[in-house]
Amino acid sequence: MARVLIVGAGFFGSVLAERIAEDAGLPVTVIDRREHVGGNCWSEVDRSTGVEFHKYGSHIFHTSSEEVWKYVSRFTAFNEYRHVVWTTFQNRVYSMPINLGTINAYYGKNLSPSEAHAFIQEELGRENISQPHNLEEKAVSLIGRPLYEAFIREYTIKQWSKEPVELPADIITRLPVRFSYNNRYFFDTYEGIPLEGYGKLFERLLAHDKITVRLGTDYADMAQSAPPRDTLIIWTGAIDAFFDYALGQLEWRTMDFEEQRFDLPDFQGATVMNYADAAVPYTRIHEFKHYHPEREDTGKTLIFKEYSRFAQRGDEPYYPVDTRANRELFARYQDLARTRAANVIFGGRLGNYKYYDMDDAIMAALACYRDVVVPRLRA
Ligand code: UDP
Secondary structure, X not given: OOOEEEEOOOHHHHHHHHHHHHOOOOOEEEEEOOOOOOXXXXXXXXXXXXXXXXOOOOOOEEEOOHHHHHHHHOOOOEOOOOOEEEEEEOOEEEEEOOOHHHHHHHHOOOOOHHHHHHHHHHHHHOOOOOOOOOHHHHHHHHHOHHHHHHHHHHHHHHHHOOOHHHOOHHHHHHOOOOOOOOOEOOOOOEEEOEOOHHHHHHHHHOOOOOEEXXXXXXXXXXXXXXXXXXXXXXXXXXXHHHOOOOOOOOOEEEEEEEEEEEOOOOOOOOOEEEEOOOOOOOOEEEEHHHHOOOOOOOOOEEEEEEEEEEOOXXXXXXXXXXXXXXXXXXXXXXXXXXXXXXOEEXXXXXXXXXXXXXXXXXHHHHHHHHHHHHHHHHO
């Protein structure tokens, strides 16, 4: 009988476990060194405030893939939350992503959509960047230098500890720019927060009698009982960690969260407030209760101040740092994987070194099941 061991119980690992158990009808073991499943998407209820919080920072589910939405909806219902974000710059609050409200408030104007469009075009003409090569040029080519300097430059440096000219343009294309008052952060077809939280969603995803979950279990701890050679291993941790950093370390960003609880019904009036100024050391504040407007108010609140820094060995990796050097190192690890780890499939945000959103991770897992796992199990 084929044996499958999945290392890491985030979306990539959990969806593959579910598919292998339910669709292929095979037993599968999932291990995770944490004491909970769900990876960085995990949420639970805080005992002292009664607020459901996202332990590793805000996670808003959004997708335009009907396949992903249908799949995930088998394990949870979603509320009707629609994400909007605000940003504080020099002690004033603006709407984010940049839209007509942000433009008018920043320039102290009352422009219509077409006037704002013409105004920004004039701004863009000053630099005339036709082929942006990096994050800074891309942002300036979309919104002009003044808005870039105010809302993007310092925030990006805080988040990545890199000059925006060293970062790829596509990081910023995650954010739309709009010449209307539409301030929705995402423009996907489907959006919401799991009604009973992410924790319940993962518990259901893994509640199959062919799936064994072992928490608090590190792959390295299993060395004595090394998996048999014919075991298919699905590794969703960092690829450099799998090879014990043999070729060097990939750069990762990690987060530190400063938690605060208040006997207040509302701290900041929104789920996320970004801080654009360099002088404020954190990038943003999350106030989790606003993700569940449908729940009864406990009169208390819990906030996380988010600080971003480079991960050291032993820190939790969150974001891959998409520079040329890291991409090249990752490619060398992929070569190593092909020659030295033929029985291992690498996947997920950490295994693929990709800035995946949750729906990307699910889509990648469904594709991996169809295109890689099924043929291997058959062979
Ligand atoms: N960004 C920014 N100012 C903001 C929000 C975002 O400069 O107020 C930039 C920043 O470079 C960030 C990128 O836009 O890395 C993508 O932001 P997003 O909110 O998608 O990041 P995530 O929520 O995944 O951390």
